Amino acid sequence: MNATANKTAQVISSEELLKHLQGHRNLTRRTIEAFPEKEFFSHSIGGMRTFAEMTMELLGIAGPGIQEIVSGKSAPLDEHVEHGNSKEKILQLWDEATEQINTLWPQISTERFQENILLFGMYEGTVISSIFYFIDNEIHHRGQGFVYLRSLGVEPPAFYER
Amino acid sequence: MNATANKTAQVISSEELLKHLQGHRNLTRRTIEAFPEKEFFSHSIGGMRTFAEMTMELLGIAGPGIQEIVSGKSAPLDEHVEHGNSKEKILQLWDEATEQINTLWPQISTERFQENILLFGMYEGTVISSIFYFIDNEIHHRGQGFVYLRSLGVEPPAFYER
Numbered sequence: 242m243n244a245t246a247n248k249t250a251q252v253i254s255s256e257e258l259l260k261h262l263q264g265h266r267n268l269t270r271r272t273i274e275a276f277p278e279k280e281f282f283s284h285s286i287g288g289m290r291t292f293a294e295m296t297m298e299l300l301g302i303a304g305p306g307i308q309e310i311v312s313g314k315s316a317p318l319d320e321h322v323e324h325g326n327s328k329e330k331i332l333q334l335w336d337e338a339t340e341q342i343n344t345l346w347p348q349i350s351t352e353r354f355q356e357n358i359l360l361f362g363m364y365e366g367t368v369i370s371s372i373f374y375f376i377d378n379e380i381h382h383r384g385q386g387f388v389y390l391r392s393l394g395v396e397p398p399a400f401y402e403r
Numbered sequence: 404m405n406a407t408a409n410k411t412a413q414v415i416s417s418e419e420l421l422k423h424l425q426g427h428r429n430l431t432r433r434t435i436e437a438f439p440e441k442e443f444f445s446h447s448i449g450g451m452r453t454f455a456e457m458t459m460e461l462l463g464i465a466g467p468g469i470q471e472i473v474s475g476k477s478a479p480l481d482e483h484v485e486h487g488n489s490k491e492k493i494l495q496l497w498d499e500a501t502e503q504i505n506t507l508w509p510q511i512s513t514e515r516f517q518e519n520i521l522l523f524g525m526y527e528g529t530v531i532s533s534i535f536y537f538i539d540n541e542i543h544h545r546g547q548g549f550v551y552l553r554s555l556g557v558e559p560p561a562f563y564e565r
Contacts (some may be wrong), residue, residue, distance in 0.1 A: 250513045250514050251413060251414060251516075252413060252414065252415055252416060252417055252420055252516045252531060253414055253415060253516065253531050254414060255414055258414055261535060265539070267478070286448065286550050286553060286554050287550065287552075287553030287554040287555075287556070288553060289550065289553050292471075314557075315465070326406040351412045351413075351414060352412045354413075354414045354415065355412075355413070369414060369415050369419070373414060373415075373423060374563075376539075377427070377538075378507075378562070379430050379543050380539050380542040380543050380546065381543075381545070381562060382544050382546065382548075383543070383546070384542065384543040384544065384545070384546025384547045385546045385547065385549060385550050387543075387547060388449065388451065388547050388550040389550075390449075390550075391446050391448060391449030391450060391451050392449040393449075394449070401536075401539070402542060
């Protein structure tokens with residue numbers, strides 16, 4: 242095997258991982274859109290958070306997390322941005338995070354994914370384990386949002402469409 | 404950068420991806436364990452499937468999917484194994500799949516992750532996109548299982564523990 246082959250044989254490339262992350266974020270965006278405005282901010286099951294509160298957590302993680310990975314500047318996790326109970330405002334914040342992530346991502350070199358970091362000043366891991374946490378946590382809560390939607394009689398978006 | 408550096412700079416290595424997959428499968432196992440026996444097979448919200456039915460889907464995907472990736476032999480997706488409404492039997496099937504995946508995984512070379520496949524004779528993708536689908540689909544349904552548990556007044560396992 243030569244150097245070129247070594248270079249191209251990636252389990253997953255950085256570009257594919259970005260596409261994977263943004264595909265999931267796109268599906269979450271459509272899940273937010275599927276909620277009736279009132280229930281997005283009020284509906285819950287078994288004492289859990291509303292889907293709006295879960296969404297604010299997701300917004301506090303992905304954009305700021307990638308920013309911290311790129312800049313090296315740590316800031317505490319912040320899940321509270323003023324949204325005035327407006328889904329439109331939250332979707333706008335979502336789209337801004339999408340752009341922010343697309344802009345920052347190419348600044349993460351392949352070598353950096355295995356680097357140790359302390360995200361938000363408290364979560365130990367590597368860059369790749371942190372990014373997987375962002376994705377997995379989003380899938381986890383969105384799955385919960387799907388149950389909320391079903392319990393409201395609303396059809397969720399198709400899971401396999403990104 | 405020399406050839407060695409090229410070879411070692413992986414966004415995620417195959418070994419790490421296996422650990423990631425099995426960490427998620429371990430958390431799902433603890434989620435199954437957390438369910439009261441009766442409700443595992445009967446409880447549902449909003450007309451959705453029981454967590455037992457979702458679990459049988461997961462069992463139909465991960466082990467058989469990795470087997471197909473390794474062997475190249477396609478078989479239709481099968482979500483129906485006789486379990487006699489016994490959680491113990493399903494946990495036994497789960498552990499067998501864990502062993503099967505651990506045994507088969509090292510036979511997937513790094514180069515193969517980007518290979519195109521038609522999984523279960525019907526799902527187009529690459530080896531890596533298929534494996535991510537296994538993981539993401541499991542996280543998605545387990546998140547739903549967490550809502551079922553909360554609605555039953557049962558504390559789910561910690562999401563961050565694998």
